Amino acid sequence: MLSIVLLGTGNVAQQLFDALYVLPDVTVAQVYGRNAKGLDYFEERCPVTTNSDGIGTADLYIIAVSDKAIPQVSQLLKGKKGLVAHTSGSAPMNAIHAPKKAVFYPLQTFTKGRTVNFKEIPICLEVAQKEDASILEALALKLSNNVTWITSAQRKKLHVSAVIVNNFANHCYQMAAEICEAEQLPFDLLQPLIQETATKILHVSPKEAQTGPARRNDVLTQQEHLELLKNPLHKKLYQLLSESIRQQYEEKL
Numbered sequence: 001m002l003s004i005v006l007l008g009t010g011n012v013a014q015q016l017f018d019a020l021y022v023l024p025d026v027t028v029a030q031v032y033g034r035n036a037k038g039l040d041y042f043e044e045r046c047p048v049t050t051n052s053d054g055i056g057t058a059d060l061y062i063i064a065v066s067d068k069a070i071p072q073v074s075q076l077l078k079g080k081k082g083l084v085a086h087t088s089g090s091a092p093m094n095a096i097h098a099p100k101k102a103v104f105y106p107l108q109t110f111t112k113g114r115t116v117n118f119k120e121i122p123i124c125l126e127v128a129q130k131e132d133a134s135i136l137e138a139l140a141l142k143l144s145n146n147v148t149w150i151t152s153a154q155r156k157k158l159h160v161s162a163v164i165v166n167n168f169a170n171h172c173y174q175m176a177a178e179i180c181e182a183e184q185l186p187f188d189l190l191q192p193l194i195q196e197t198a199t200k201i202l203h204v205s206p207k208e209a210q211t212g213p214a215r216r217n218d219v220l221t222q223q224e225h226l227e228l229l230k231n232p233l234h235k236k237l238y239q240l241l242s243e244s245i246r247q248q249y250e251e252k253l
């Protein structure tokens, strides 16, 4: 039986807890959170504590707190013998102040209340000491069919890519939603397009999949669009993204 203490009560902690809770041969022995309210989600299924002196012993401590709090929270585990892993895409493994350190980065967007299928989520691992690799990999393989070993430097680059495809794409949805709302057009009209954009790149490369006025270097349409955009930041983003697309296809124009 692998015992785990989870530190943090946010988006990742909740989703990870739900996935770990049902695993055979794994027990979530405790959840630590700095405020009692955050622990409500866990307390019916598992012992919880807000007292850092009351953190119990475990084989593995998973720190799922804000990136900047990782060093501080890892120091609460001073003297513990278990392996200490964080879940961040961008924090280096060395953000953890413990001799037995690791990274357990699930590459997905997590939001409280949204259930995700961990089997499909890539889990990116790293350990400081080789002898800790097997315990971490065994756990990751129980959760997911997609487990990979990468370094902190590689993970940082993967995280930039993740921010671009998720955060930036989502921000574009937000911009489009604002434009639709201003014209009383339902954002839902764009849903099939959003779906197909995501599905298409399962079959063709992003470069092949691109369409639209910037790829075609249709300057007139781009100018009309720029006149319609009221928000100066949206205008700037439209120009920058269009220029980036245009340059990508320049040689073929």
Ligand SMILES: NC(=O)c1ccc[n+]([C@@H]2O[C@H](COP(=O)([O-])OP(=O)(O)OC[C@H]3O[C@@H](n4cnc5c(N)ncnc54)[C@H](OP(=O)(O)O)[C@@H]3O)[C@@H](O)[C@H]2O)c1
Pocket: 008, 009, 010, 011, 012, 013, 033, 034, 035, 038, 063, 064, 065, 066, 067, 069, 072, 073, 087, 088, 089, 090, 105, 106, 107, 108, 109, 110, 111
């Ligand atoms: N969300 C994602 O999509 C995602 C995906 C992959 C990896 N990650 C990584 O997973 C980690 C957690 O992200 P998240 O989205 O779950 O964050 P979150 O929802 O914002 O939750 C952050 C948690 O950290 C706690 N915390 C912050 N500062 C603390 C401190 N000084 N001491 C103790 N606890 C502290 C917060 O407690 P309070 O509630 O008291 O503020 C909260 O429980 C981050 O490293 C993030 O990069 C996130």
